[in-house]
Amino acid sequence: DVVMTQSPLSLPVTLGQPASISCRSSQSLVSSDGNTLLSWFQQRPGQSPRRLLYRVSNRDSGVPDRFSGSGSGTDFTLKISRVEAEDVGIYYCMQGTHWPPFTFGQGTKVEIK
Amino acid sequence: EVHLVESGGGLVQPGGSLRLSCAASGFTFSGSWMSWVRQAPGKGLEWVANINLDGSEKYYVESVKGRFSISRDNAKNSLYLQMNSLRAEDTAVYYCARGWTYESWGQGTLVTVSS
Numbered sequence: 563d564v565v566m567t568q569s570p571l572s573l574p575v576t577l578g579q580p581a582s583i584s585c586r587s588s589q590s591l592v593s594s595d596g597n598t599l600l601s602w603f604q605q606r607p608g609q610s611p612r613r614l615l616y617r618v619s620n621r622d623s624g625v626p627d628r629f630s631g632s633g634s635g636t637d638f639t640l641k642i643s644r645v646e647a648e649d650v651g652i653y654y655c656m657q658g659t660h661w662p663p664f665t666f667g668q669g670t671k672v673e674i675k
Numbered sequence: 676e677v678h679l680v681e682s683g684g685g686l687v688q689p690g691g692s693l694r695l696s697c698a699a700s701g702f703t704f705s706g707s708w709m710s711w712v713r714q715a716p717g718k719g720l721e722w723v724a725n726i727n728l729d730g731s732e733k734y735y736v737e738s739v740k741g742r743f744s745i746s747r748d749n750a751k752n753s754l755y756l757q758m759n760s761l762r763a764e765d766t767a768v769y770y771c772a773r774g775w776t777y778e779s780w781g782q783g784t785l786v787t788v789s790s
Binding site: 601652 | 719736775782
């Protein structure tokens, strides 16, 4: 199984400042067709998860452009350019290249300092 | 607007059974792979099972193989998860999710396995 490792697991940030979360996979997430099926999800307190980004860097509809994704192979990053209060929550990366099983990272808790 | 509404959760004794349902609307259900993902209390997300467009392919996480069964009824725009031989470690909120990489999620239904 592909292991997804996120860091940090806890991220206190100041409002208006940038934030960055790393996600590393135990093997390359490039599929045989050249796609990289790495997604990012946000789970606000008390809510269901919501997909933010798919195939590394494609934003879902309605996702603010302060969220961006980058990376390739085994190393990926979610960046928030300027953190807002509504960004508090837990962020998960997930791989859909080598399945079953689909695997998630442990989650990174973003909170305001 | 996409809507996924789960139901069927509750309290069940170890060894018991439950059937979860997910009612879908706002998209072409028969054109989407569907999945179940769970989240134990205070824990992260875990993929449980998924099913292809016509229900002919089904995949499960190792820990539920032989106990859980995913199915769908495209005429009713509904997804199901039959859970048998439930264990304490199956206690979680169960979400249905649309698509290969979970582009939409329901609100979840809580399953508690306890005596």
